[in-house]
Amino acid sequence: ELDASFLGRGIGVGGGALSGKAVFTLDEIRQMRDKEPETSLILIRSATVPDDIIEISSADGLLTAKGGQTSHAAIVAFRLDKACVVGCEQLLVLEQKGTAIIQGKKINSGDWISIDGRNGAVFLGKHPVKIEQESSLI
Numbered sequence: 001e002l003d004a005s006f007l008g009r010g011i012g013v014g015g016g017a018l019s020g021k022a023v024f025t026l027d028e029i030r031q032m033r034d035k036e037p038e039t040s041l042i043l044i045r046s047a048t049v050p051d052d053i054i055e056i057s058s059a060d061g062l063l064t065a066k067g068g069q070t071s072h073a074a075i076v077a078f079r080l081d082k083a084c085v086v087g088c089e090q091l092l093v094l095e096q097k098g099t100a101i102i103q104g105k106k107i108n109s110g111d112w113i114s115i116d117g118r119n120g121a122v123f124l125g126k127h128p129v130k131i132e133q134e135s136s137l138i
Contacts, residue, residue, distance in 0.1 A: 005114075005123045007102045010063070010088030012120035013074040018042060018061040018083035019114040019126045024098045028109050029058045042083075042113055044100050046093040048073040056080065063115055063122060065091040083117040091122070 020040030023029050032041055043059035045052065047066040056062055056076055060083065064073045067086035077084030092101045098109040105124055107113060112126035 002123060002127060005125045005127070007105060007113075007122045007124055008088050008090035009122065010085040010091075010120045011067075011069055011074070012117045013069055013084045013086055014078045015061065015081055015083035015117040017114065017116045017118070017129045019112060019129060020060055022100070022107050022109055022111050022113050023059060024093075024095050024100075024109055026055050026058065028098065029055060032110070033058075042115060044091075044093055044107070044113075045073070045095065047071070048076065056082065061115055061117070062086075063088060063091070063113070065089065065093050083115055085115045085117060085120050085122060088120070088122055 018040055020042040022044050023041045040060040042061040043055055044063045047064055062077045062082055062084040064086045065088055067073045071086055074086045090102050100107040114123040114127045
């Protein structure tokens with residue numbers, strides 16, 4: 001099931017693995033937190049800038065299309081101990097529409113996705129996370 005839901009790979013920069021609902025804006029984060037406070041949220045962005053600190057700190061994980069191990073997203077997510085995958089080149093983010101496309105699969109706000117901050121893997125759907133010293137999807 002995990003292999004069938006594999007979408008792509010970026011650079012894992014820490015925080016272990018996380019399954020959560022996709023969000024694109026601070027308003028979406030706030031709405032999801034009001035409705036489902038226990039649900040993990042993964043912020044999806046093309047890239048991040050310093051002004052995104054509120055969104056990054058409010059979400060549980062981060063997935064970006066651009067960036068590397070020393071990018072803004074990677075450093076901030078690492079310092080905040082967030083699950084994070086950066087530089088997922090297959091990812092096309094349409095932030096204003098609240099959607100992303102990866103390998104022909106559309107991800108809308110509220111859809112379940114999973115990321116592995118150790119190996120950079122991105123999966124469609126909700127998957128159980130194996131708890132170890134550091135969490136991993138595999």
